[in-house]
Amino acid sequence: MLISGILSLIPERKSLPWDKELGWKIYPETLESFKTGFDEVQRNLRLGNSYLINYTRKTPIETGLSLKEIFYHSHAKYKVFYKDFFVFFSPETFVKIINGKIFTYPMKGTIDASLDHAAEILKNDKKEKAEHYTVVDLLRNDLSRVADHVKVDRFQHIDFIKTRQKDLLAMSSEISGNVKPEFRGKIGSMMQQLLPAGSILGAPKAKTLEVILNAEGYDRGFYTGVCGWFDGQNLDSCVMIRFIEREGNQLYFKSGGGITHMSRLEDEYEEMKNKIYVPIH
Numbered sequence: 001m002l003i004s005g006i007l008s009l010i011p012e013r014k015s016l017p018w019d020k021e022l023g024w025k026i027y028p029e030t031l032e033s034f035k036t037g038f039d040e041v042q043r044n045l046r047l048g049n050s051y052l053i054n055y056t057r058k059t060p061i062e063t064g065l066s067l068k069e070i071f072y073h074s075h076a077k078y079k080v081f082y083k084d085f086f087v088f089f090s091p092e093t094f095v096k097i098i099n100g101k102i103f104t105y106p107m108k109g110t111i112d113a114s115l116d117h118a119a120e121i122l123k124n125d126k127k128e129k130a131e132h133y134t135v136v137d138l139l140r141n142d143l144s145r146v147a148d149h150v151k152v153d154r155f156q157h158i159d160f161i162k163t164r165q166k167d168l169l170a171m172s173s174e175i176s177g178n179v180k181p182e183f184r185g186k187i188g189s190m191m192q193q194l195l196p197a198g199s200i201l202g203a204p205k206a207k208t209l210e211v212i213l214n215a216e217g218y219d220r221g222f223y224t225g226v227c228g229w230f231d232g233q234n235l236d237s238c239v240m241i242r243f244i245e246r247e248g249n250q251l252y253f254k255s256g257g258g259i260t261h262m263s264r265l266e267d268e269y270e271e272m273k274n275k276i277y278v279p280i281h
Contacts, residue, residue: 021064022065022278023064024164026060026253026276027060027061027062028272034057034268034272037057038259038263038265038269040211049207050203050207051203052134052138052203053211054257054258054259055268056216056223056255056272057218059276061252067246067251068084074087075281078093078228086245087243087244088240088242088244089242090241092199092238092241093239094197094237094239095194096237097235102147102176104174105172106136106199108199108258110122110271112168114166122158126262127260130260130262132156135198135258140175143194146190147177149178150175154174157174158171161279168274168277187235197239200239200241202258226238242279255272255275
């Protein structure tokens with residue numbers, strides 16, 4: 001559909017044929033530069049100001065495709081193109097509402113799919129498991145603000161994400177409940193209770209947001225926001241991640257991951273870089 005310069009496909013449709021080269025190059029910051037914000041995040045974790053902080057960076061990139069071409073050729077669960085300003089191709093559902101039932105699908109934990117026993121490693125890694133438990137607990141509490149009978153239906157479900165750069169496994173859970181009568185049809189009031197999305201922020205939300213603004217040193221803009229469609233009763237929405245944005249003549253890819261007290265600097269730096277991809281294949 002086309003609305004005031006917005007192209008969106010929710011859910012995925014098949015990409016158009018193309019014969020242009022991707023020409024994909026990334027210019028990540030140095031480990032030392034990444035470490036500056038990482039150390040600030042760890043300092044706040046040690047002080048007890050937060051117990052999970054989603055630390056993100058913006059990385060200069062080059063590509064032979066326009067943002068609109070990336071939009072059309074990407075395979076993704078959700079994807080949106082806005083003018084020549086940004087494009088994203090998100091694998092993460094935020095909230096769905098179907099016939100009065102509400103679902104959320106926090107995604108936390110990724111790994112290179114080419115590793116032997118990658119799924120088992122991801123599910124059993126102490127840091128990744130702690131991060132996932134924290135986000136599931138946070139989203140379960142958030143959902144309880146607008147729903148009754150909240151429960152975890154699926155825990156640590158593994159999704160396969162195919163990209164031109166490398167294949168990844170991502171870990172999600174499904175949480176559901178019944179929309180409270182006072183929130184039925186009131187999407188604005190409901191979103192006010194649920195936002196910002198816990199999976200791209202951390203916990204507790206208010207203090208963690210302060211830490212992020214100080215540690216990251218850049219404006220996320222629309223990145224890590226939420227968008228979707230609502231027909232008056234049913235809703236399908238996503239978290240705006242896997243995000244490319246134009247600033248002047250330069251493109252930036254915004255990516256990151258959750259940090260806990262068990263996080264290793266080198267591992268988090270690699271995860272940030274692993275998420276810089278386009279799902280064109």
